Amino acid sequence: MLSKYSQGSRYKRDRTNIKIYDEEIAKARFSPETLASVPMVHDIQPGLNQARRKLTPVLPASTTFDIPVSYERTATGFPCVFGLLPDRKKSTYQQLFQELKDVAVSMNRIWKSDRIISDFETSLIPAIFAEFPQTLHKGCYFHHIQSIYRRIQNLGLATVYSEDEEIRTCCRKLMALAFLPLDKVESSFYNLRGIVNSRVKELLHQLFLYHDDYWMNKVPLEMWNVHGIQHRTNNSCEGFHNRLNRRMEQARANIWSFIRCIVNEETRYQHSYNQINTGAQPRLQSNGPVLQQYARDIAQQLDECTNFRASNGWFDRFRTRYNIQFRPICGEARAVDPSTVDDWKGRLHSIIEHYDPCNIFNMDETSLFYKLMPDRSLVIDRNDFRGGKRSKDRYTVMLCSNMLGSEKLKPVVIGKYAKPRCFKNIDMKKLPVQWFSNRTAWMNSKIFTEWLQDLDVSMRKQRRHVLMFLDNAPVHPQDIQLENIKLKFFPPNTTAVIQPMDQGIIRAFKAHYRRYLVKHTIANATVAMTADDINVTALDAVYWIDAA
Known part of the structure; x- marks a missing residue:
């Protein structure tokens, strides 16, 4: 059973209550006579604690206890189950x-899943099969590749994996066996083990040996x-668990705090679900100054004489x-019409069905500020670090x-x-890229x-018919x-959604490319006084583009 609050969290909560009480007394602006009759916070603290205990059920003394009605279910019965298990045994x-099946029967339903995704817990696998x-x-x-990488670390191969390209390639091929058709996995594994050098x-x-045995x-x-499966991980579930741990705000919360937390989570998800179904407008991006000004406006509406300033300390x-948390606003995916994307995905199979995958190409352009260094630097203590003008030299x-x-294909670089x-x-013509200007x-x-x-001529010589996917930019006639x-x-x-090059390739x-630029900077750091003294030529950029 989950234990009581930790001493530190209780102290923090009590200090918060004291601060709120003092703030409310200050806002009330009592006369001296009235203020003299108002009890001090330490006088009413026992009463506040007693009232809180009356609202919160007594902590259970065993694993069998009754849950009060107010804690029995969430607001609308969102279909989600949390199991508080004493161990990870197959019988548990x-x-x-079995309990969940009985609940489904009581609701006149049959619990029959088409597919279950889980980690590779040894006791869970036979339980699900049974x-x-x-x-x-x-x-x-x-979890599959995580297990393989942890084995690499346990065997003391982490350094070799990061520094030796041949070792790293072999390990990644081992991790990629899961993507092969099922009937080719076993033969491919033994082929991989046989073709590597001594x-x-x-x-x-x-x-x-570990991979073969386990x-x-x-x-x-x-x-x-x-192979051929769209949903390959349970990362969404793991992400929810991570969020739930943060929402608990306590390292050792008791059972009633846990129930209140999942009730609040259900309310939030139901709110989001209703907004999506009613076609609510996308939320506006918020930043610090916007929220601080909004807080000042609310405080002004509540009390015109307030001196609340919504300082940076308050905002933190x-x-x-x-x-x-602050997150960067990136991409244009929000502006994409989902119905257009769904229609495209429905037609895609008929578009590519007559082409071999090796003859289906995709191209896209991007701008590259080829001299631009990272905009952050490590400094000692609070020393200021002043930079000069940032390089705007750009290639397409x-x-x-x-x-x-x-x-x-050879990258095209336009200068x-x-x-x-x-x-x-x-x-x-011997450059590793095609240069235009x-x-x-x-x-x-x-x-x-x-x-x-030129590409069409090349494909004609090879007697290949290819399909080229591209965006409808004005420069693409x-x-x-x-x-x-x-x-x-x-x-x-x-x-932003369906362009393959925009899904992480660029x-x-x-x-x-940035890695090669940083390596070049480090190599020349001993002879350069400032970052401006390190020269990056177009030829350097061309070879780095090819290597990247």
């Missing part, structure tokens, strides 16, 4: 499932195989009390890859100059048409005459 899980033999039981893919085989010998024999293959305490980079990721000084005596360093229809026609490339444009204003590319 089976008893929980109680739900017809249900598809899948393991969480995140050095890798020796270093990963214990890891291969994942290939003890855990059913179909449980951790996620307000954020801590209600678990409010176009990335193009096929559906499998097995064929990445302002046809041949920068650092390209002197260099054959432009114009006055603004942006993509235009002339460059795009030239690149696309739709009337280009091509023989071996078919262009398919995304619906307007939907690329972000990963920029992160890798």
Whole structure:
């Protein structure tokens, strides 16, 4: 059973009550005669505690107790079950499932799940199979790779994994077995173990034994195989558990505090659910100054003579009390019409059904501030760190890859100059990128048409017919005459959701580029007095773009 409040949390709560009482007395503006008759806070504290105890049931002395009516159910009966279990034994899980089945029968329903996603707890797997033999039981893919990586750490291979590309690739292939068709997993594992060289085989010998013993024999293959499955993890449930722990605000809350917390959670979710169903407008973005001014307005409405200032200190305490966090506003996904996206997804299969995955391509452009360093730095204590002007030198980079990721076309880089000084005596055709130029360093229809026609010639020589997905930007003409490339444009204003390159590929590319830029800065830090003394040329950027 959950224990009582900790001494520290009780002290904090009591101090809060005292502060509120003193603030209310100050606001009342009593006359000296009236104030003399108002009891001190320590005089009424026992009475307040007694009233609180009357409202809160007595803590149970055993695991069998009656729950008062006011604590029996949530506001509207949201379909969610919390099980407070004494242990993680198979019999305990089976008893929980039987209780839930009995509840379903009392509601004239049959509890029969089509699919259950869980972690790979050894006692939970046989319990689910015993109680739900017809249900598809899948393991969480995140927990699967987490277990493999923890084994890598336990074997002392964490440093080798991070520094040795060959070891890291082999381990990632091991983690990626779950994506293969079920009938190819076993043969692929033994093939992987057989084709690695002797050095890798020796270093990963214990890891291969662990994977063979546990994942290939003890855990059913179909449980951790996620081939063709859309929902592969239970991260949403794990995220809810994390939020619930923060909402409890106590390390050792008692049973009544726990019930009050889940009642409040149900109310919040029901509120959000009703807003979505009624088509409520998206919430406005809020920041510190907006909330502080809003608090001042409320205080002014309650008391015109108030001296409440909504200071930064008050705002910090307000954020801590209600678990409010600042998050960056990014992307354009909120402006996308869901019905347009659903319609596109419904038509997508018929669009690509006649093309091999290796012949389905996607391209997108992005701007790259190729000299821009991180805008934060570590400083000692409170020393100020002043920077100069941030670099605005920019290239436009176009990335193009096929559906499998097995064929990445040469990146297209657009700069302002046809041949920068650092390209002197260099054959432009031998660069790892395709270099174009114009006055603004942006993509235009002339460059795009030239690149696309060259690609069409290349595909014609290879006798390949490819499908190219792209957005409908004005610089992408739709009337280009091509023989071996078919262009398919995304619906307007939907690329934030359905453009593959925008789903993390471009972000990963920029992160890798930034890593090369930082390495270059570190390598030259010993001879440079300031960051401005470190030179980054267009040629450096070109090779980093190719490597990223």
